[in-house]
Amino acid sequence: MSGRKSKRKGYEGEREFVSLIPGSKRVPLSGSVGGEHSNDVILPNGWRAEVKRRKSGMKQLYDWLNQSNPDVVAFRADRQEWIVSMKLEKFLELLERRSDT
Structure with a gap:
């Protein structure tokens, strides 16, 4: 591109x-x-x-999120920090809860 x-x-x-x-x-x-x-x-x-x-660069992450419908997927590469990923619906729910406090 x-x-x-x-x-x-x-x-x-x-x-x-x-x-x-x-x-x-x-x-x-x-x-x-x-x-x-x-x-x-x-x-x-x-x-x-x-x-x-990305066109298809995150296929594995989508597979993990769709596999058993988890709330979040946590992953990390060796000697790197943890990354937590979630679907937008769950993220909006988290934002809403955080703004209520």
Whole structure:
């Protein structure tokens, strides 16, 4: 994919994600300026999110999430930190609970 198409795909992914998370905001110039503009989206609770879209690069993760319908999938590579992944529905539920406290 050319650089221009890749940037457009990234921008469209960020816009789509923001439309799915009430109260979230896309960071202008995300990734190109750094500092407070270093992530793609600011969530309503102040968390920062990186938004990635891939044609099929996350097939294994989708397989794990769909295998037995877990709430989260936790994984890590050797000598790396743990990563926790979940479906959007579960994430929205977590955000809602966190804002209620």
